[in-house]
Structures are given as structure tokens and as C-alpha cells.
Amino acid sequence: xxxMSTFCYAVLVIQRPYHHGDLRSALLSRAEETLREAGVDGLxxxxxxxxxxxxxxxxxxxxxxxxxxxxxxxxxxxxxxxxALEEAAxxxxxxxxxxxxxxxxxxxxxxxxxxxxxxxxxxxSKHQAGASTELHDAANASFATMAALVEEGQARGELxxxxxxxxxxxxxxxxxxxxxxxxxxxxxxxxLDQLTGYAVEALLHxxxxxxxxxxxxxx
Amino acid sequence: xxxMSTFCYAVLVIQRPYHHGDLRSALLSRAEETLREAGVDGLxxxxxxxxxxxxxxxxxxxxxxxxxxxxxxxxxxxxxxxxALEEAAxxxxxxxxxxxxxxxxxxxxxxxxxxxxxxxxxxxSKHQAGASTELHDAANASFATMAALVEEGQARGELxxxxxxxxxxxxxxxxxxxxxxxxxxxxxxxxLDQLTGYAVEALLHxxxxxxxxxxxxxx
DNA sequence: ACCTGAACACCGTTCAAGT
DNA sequence: ACCTGAACACCGTTCAAGT
Numbered sequence: 001x002x003x004m005s006t007f008c009y010a011v012l013v014i015q016r017p018y019h020h021g022d023l024r025s026a027l028l029s030r031a032e033e034t035l036r037e038a039g040v041d042g043l044x045x046x047x048x049x050x051x052x053x054x055x056x057x058x059x060x061x062x063x064x065x066x067x068x069x070x071x072x073x074x075x076x077x078x079x080x081x082x083x084a085l086e087e088a089a090x091x092x093x094x095x096x097x098x099x100x101x102x103x104x105x106x107x108x109x110x111x112x113x114x115x116x117x118x119x120x121x122x123x124x125s126k127h128q129a130g131a132s133t134e135l136h137d138a139a140n141a142s143f144a145t146m147a148a149l150v151e152e153g154q155a156r157g158e159l160x161x162x163x164x165x166x167x168x169x170x171x172x173x174x175x176x177x178x179x180x181x182x183x184x185x186x187x188x189x190x191x192l193d194q195l196t197g198y199a200v201e202a203l204l205h206x207x208x209x210x211x212x213x214x215x216x217x218x219x
Numbered sequence: 220x221x222x223m224s225t226f227c228y229a230v231l232v233i234q235r236p237y238h239h240g241d242l243r244s245a246l247l248s249r250a251e252e253t254l255r256e257a258g259v260d261g262l263x264x265x266x267x268x269x270x271x272x273x274x275x276x277x278x279x280x281x282x283x284x285x286x287x288x289x290x291x292x293x294x295x296x297x298x299x300x301x302x303a304l305e306e307a308a309x310x311x312x313x314x315x316x317x318x319x320x321x322x323x324x325x326x327x328x329x330x331x332x333x334x335x336x337x338x339x340x341x342x343x344s345k346h347q348a349g350a351s352t353e354l355h356d357a358a359n360a361s362f363a364t365m366a367a368l369v370e371e372g373q374a375r376g377e378l379x380x381x382x383x384x385x386x387x388x389x390x391x392x393x394x395x396x397x398x399x400x401x402x403x404x405x406x407x408x409x410x411l412d413q414l415t416g417y418a419v420e421a422l423l424h425x426x427x428x429x430x431x432x433x434x435x436x437x438x
Numbered sequence: 439a440c441c442t443g444a445a446c447a448c449c450g451t452t453c454a455a456g457t
Numbered sequence: 458a459c460c461t462g463a464a465c466a467c468c469g470t471t472c473a474a475g476t
Binding site: 041123124126127157158159160161166167169170171172173174175176177178180181183184185186187195198199202203204205206207208209 | 260342343345346376377378379380385386388389390391392393394395396397399400402403404405406414417418421422423424425426427428
């Protein structure tokens with residue numbers, strides 16, 4: 001009576017079946033862990049295959065090369081980033097534009113600092129020579145959320161009516177810069193949200209003293 | 220009469236002397252070229268040794284490992300960055316604070332986009348676990364230039380009297396963000412200086428319309 | 439359709455031995 | 458003091474062969 005269950009145990013745990021079943025997602029999911037723990041440089045296809053219990057040639061059926069696997073991780077990352085940004089940007093009654101902008105900004109830097117290696121991978125992948133259209137689409141969908149936010153700010157009269165792209169780039173550069181400083185430990189993670197809010201405020205209202213109007217610097 | 224010069228030719232060009240003479244600087248200088256052409260990932264100690272014409276074990280006398288060579292490149296990079304920033308910040312009669320700040324900002328993003336792989340290496344090296352004090356000192360010397368600029372702005376009454384570190388971080392984040400966008404080709408290099416100037420202006424005077432003072436968003 | 443395993447051409451690192 | 462060259466343990470990629 002026990003022979004069948006013993007046999008199954010052996011097949012499922014000790015001696016894996018010849019076909020893994022869902023090697024592709026197993027690779028991606030393990031790869032994301034390794035990415036988080038060891039960075040892009042610490043991610044090796046052979047080690048991945050070893051961890052999962054499959055031969056080192058097996059991943060090739062699902063990813064042409066290492067680059068292809070990294071690109072898939074990046075696409076997944078952009079999709080998750082987009083979700084986080086859209087949730088933060090979703091309308092809340094009584095919330096000021098500055099409040100919404102701050103919330104979205106904090107959502108961005110939170111994602112970025114929770115997934116430092118992934119974020120870096122996302123941008124280097126997108127920047128690559130032969131980046132897939134799938135990757136570009138995923139990236140653009142993320143950015144579209146932020147562009148919509150700038151348009152909303154202009155419509156509500158809380159952002160200057162200048163070139164949409166220019167304003168969007170400056171805002172995005174600010175977020176990316178804070179991210180970069182946080183991920184290289186130049187900003188303490190405890191003061192991250194506070195600094196992000198301060199940066200949004202500075203960007204909206206300026207760092208120059210506002211009490212006196214354009215005091216001459218000499219004479 | 221020709222035998223001596225022929226001998227020298229053979230020694231110097233065909234058959235290299237056993238001792239290279241200045242292998243350390245030869246490695247660093249070739250490494251910087253490779254870094255520029257192929258990025259950090261494309262830099263291999265063995266290839267470097269091959270290019271210079273020395274055995275693959277030779278670099279070990281001068282750099283304990285690959286990391287040590289990269290760190291030396293980073294230190295060199297911070298020294299050059301500091302030079303560029305100090306030149307841009309050096310006093311010019313009749314120049315407004317905003318003018319100086321813009322000039323320094325442009326100097327930073329110019330260095331960063333002229334040496335994209337080097338800049339990335341500089342920050343990842345500094346961020347490393349066992350980063351040398353030499354590296355930290357070189358990095359801090361670069362940042363000190365920018366901190367001095369913020370203090371000057373406050374002294375001239377053109378920057379709000381808030382926390383020096385907070386203001387410095389926001390400014391620096393902006394520059395680092397623009398750098399990141401430029402190096403991933405999200406900003407066209409032709410409009411880089413212009414956008415940098417615009418970002419400085421936005422940071423000083425704000426992106427919110429200034430004609431009406433704090434218009435309520437509802438009611 | 440999916441996976442294995444040998445083969446190839448690369449790495450970084452170590453270290454006894456050579457000059 | 459500096460460099461060589463064999464050795465070791467890793468890679469990514471390819472591909473005939475197995476199930």
C-alpha cells in the first residue's frame with residue numbers, strides 16, 4: 001500500500017521528473033531572489049539551474065541567453081512599478097495636487113529602494129542597444145503615469161504652463177536622483193520619505209527666499 | 220654600427236623587457252580606455268594584460284584583485300571631477316549666484332556624460348562594503364566643493380536658510396538624476412545644458428505659478 | 439517539446455618558479 | 458622587486474543526444 005506513495009515521493013522530491021513543468025517561472029522567480037541578494041553581477045545562469053535542480057543547459061529552452069532572462073526581469077519590474085505608481089496617483093478626495101505628487105514621489109523612491117538591483121537592471125536593460133519593443137512598452141507605460149500627473153497639475157493651475165516634457169523630465173530627474181543617493185547610502189533610509197517630500201516642495205515653490213523679490217547681489 | 224640600435228629595437232618593440240617599467244600606470248591608462256569603450260563588465264584583467272603584452276598574473280603585483288584596480292580608477296575619477304567642479308565654481312566678477320550654480324551644474328553633468336561608465340564606477344565603488352578611506356576622501360573632496368557653493372548661496376541671501384545638508388542633497392540629487400537620464404539616453408545630449416539650466420532655475424524659483432499666492436485647490 | 443551533458447572559449451585568483 | 462605560467466574553480470554558449 002505504501003509503495004505508490006513512496007514512489008511518488010522519490011519522483012517529486014529526491015529524483016525530479018525529467019520535465020520540470022514550469023521551468024520558466026521557476027527561473028524568473030529564483031532569479032529575482034538572487035538579484036536582490038547578490039545584484040546583477042551575482043546572477044549566474046549555471047547557479048540558477050543548480051538551485052532549481054536542472055542541468056545548466058536547460059534554461060536555454062526558455063531564455064536564449066543571460067541577457068534575455070535579465071530583460072524579462074526588467075519587464076516584470078516595469079509592470080510592478082507602474083502598478084505602484086498608479087495606485088499612488090489614484091484620485092483621493094480633498095487631496096491637494098502637492099499631496100498627490102508627494103505620494104507618487106514617495107511611491108517611486110520606495111519601489112526603487114525596496115528593489116535597488118531590479119531598478120538598476122530596468123534602466124540599463126531599457127538603455128541597451130537591442131532592447132525589445134516589449135521592454136520599451138513596459139517602460140513607457142510606467143512613465144505615462146507620471147506624465148498624466150504633470151498634465152493634471154497644469155490643468156489644476158498648480159504647475160507652470162511650460163513644456164510638458166521639460167517639466168516631466170525635471171520631476172523625474174529629481175526622483176531618480178533621490179533614488180540614486182538612497183541606493184548608494186548617501187541618504188539615510190529613515191529620512192527618505194521626508195527628504196522626498198521636501199524635494200517636491202522645493203521643486204514646486206523654489207529654494208530661493210520668497211519674502212523679498214529678487215534682491216540685487218551687489219551694489 | 221647598427222647592431223646596438225637593432226638590439227634596442229628588438230628589446231623595446233618585438234621582445235619586451237622582463238620588467239615592464241611602469242606596469243601600474245600602463246594598466247590604469249589602458250583600463251580607462253576599456254572602461255569607456257566597453258563599460259565595467261567589459262573590463263577583464265586578462266585582456267588588459269594581453270593588450271599591454273604582459274602575463275595574466277603580472278597585474279597582481281600592482282593590484283591585489285580586479286576590485287582594487289577599479290577602485291584606483293574611481294579615485295582618479297573623483298580627483299578629476301573635483302578639479303572640474305572647482306574650476307567651474309571659481310569666482311567670476313559680476314556673476315550672479317544662479318549663474319555660478321548653473322555653471323557648476325553644467326560642469327557636473329558634462330563630466331558625468333563624458334565619462335558615463337567612470338561615473339557609475341565611482342559611485343558603486345564608494346558604496347561598496349570595504350571601500351578604502353582613500354576612496355571616501357576623494358569622494359568627499361568632490362562633494363565639499365558643492366557644499367561650499369550652497370553656503371555661498373545662503374551667505375548671499377539667495378538660498379533659503381534651511382538645513383545645509385538637506386538643500387545640498389536636493390541639489391545634488393537633481394544633478395545626479397539629470398545625469399542618469401542623460402546616460403540612459405532619456406535626455407538628448409544636445410538639450411542637456413539647456414535642461415540643466417532649466418532645472419537649476421526650477422529648483423531656485425519653483426515650478427508652481429508665482430503670480431497668485433497659494434491658490435486654494437477647492438472651495 | 440523539453441532536458442542532459444560534453445565541449446569550447448573565456449574569466450579571476452593563487453602560487454611556486456624564474457630573472 | 459617584478460614577472461611567468463601552470464593550476465583551479467568558476468562562467469556563458471553551443472549542440473548532439475537522450476526522454
